[in-house]
Amino acid sequence: MHTTWKVGALAEASGLTVRTLHHWDAIGLLTPSRRTAGGHRAYTESDLARLYQVLALRGLGLGLEAIGACLDAGVDPVRLVRDHLAEVESALAALEMLRGRLVALDGELATGGVPLPTLLDALRATGRTDPDGERALRRHVDADAVRELGDRASALGPAAHYHLEVEWPELYRRAERLRASGTPPADAAVRRLVARMDELSALFTGGDAGISAGVRRAWREDPAAMAGDLAVDAGEYRDLADYLDAARRAVPEGAHS
Structure with missing residues (x-):
């Protein structure tokens, strides 16, 4: 059987x-x-x-x-496994590089110093370089807008890593839980999440409506590439994007009273 x-x-x-x-x-x-x-x-x-x-x-x-x-x-399973293995080995190499920088940083901090160059190296290694996401983004915004996004992220320093790698994924997860549970888009909890997402967007776009619209289009068209390490299903993301857009259009409760 x-x-x-x-x-x-x-x-x-x-x-x-x-x-x-x-x-x-x-x-x-x-x-x-x-x-x-x-x-x-x-x-x-x-x-x-x-x-x-x-x-x-x-x-x-x-x-x-x-x-x-x-x-x-029809795909060649041997090539598929080898390509997958290459991706894993690349990730391991990146982690080993980060480990080396963190070991060096730990050693210098143990002596009582504040080694700025080593600290910056560790922060850069912690940040994610995502060529697939950048390619997806470039299909919807021009080169100047990509540079603007990069410059603003650099100006934010370590905070950029927190916003992109910690806070944004958590906002996404909370919004998806509310959507999946049937919470109406006009609910105050949903609108608070949307407001914070839009605040984060403004940090990186400078409030430029054109850049913001381009970034949203890139996420809607190719969420898997834009998300990087965050597991995103295209169908689920589009459902969530529609839900969040509905929350942006929703009239707050009591507004007509």
């Missing part, structure tokens, strides 16, 4: 959400090969192999549409 996995078990094992697997089934990216007598999804070993390929290709920066095209056309 062949082993099969229900959608909940597969979601838990893969680190995905049940909603993501449902979405991938709906768009034909990962359709379970079997159904139970009750009509529930049942994934087979071949489905798990395809899931690995989907996740590996997504890890290489491909969007869901491109992944589907690659898999439907």
Whole structure:
């Protein structure tokens, strides 16, 4: 008897959400090969192999549409694994470089000094260089706008890392939880999150409406590339973007009284 996995078990094992697997089934990216007598999804070993390929290709920066095209056309599993291995080795090399800088910084701090050059090296290593995200961004804003974003991020110093790597992902997660729970966009909690997101946007865009609109288009068109290490499903992100836009348009409660 062949082993099969229900959608909940597969979601838990893969680190995905049940909603993501449902979405991938709906768009034909990962359709379970079997159904139970009750009509529930049942994934087979071949489905798990395809899931690995989907996740590996997504890890290489491909969007869901491109992944589907690659898999439907047939991909070389040897090349896929080698490319995945190369990405892992690159990440390990970056972590080893960061480790070396942190060891050096720890040694200098232990002597009682404040080694500014070493500290700056560690901060730079901690920051993320994301060529896929930059390429996605350049499709929607011009070179001057990209430089403006970079200059403003540099001017913020270490705070930029906190806003981008800590605060923004947490705001995203909170907003998605509210959306998934059915909280109306006009709810005060949602509007507070939107207000903070817009404040952060203004920090990096200088309040330029054109740059802000371009960044939003880049996120909507290719959220996986823009998100970098933050796991983002394109369908889920667009649902959330629509939800947040509705919150921006919502009239605060009591405004008509």
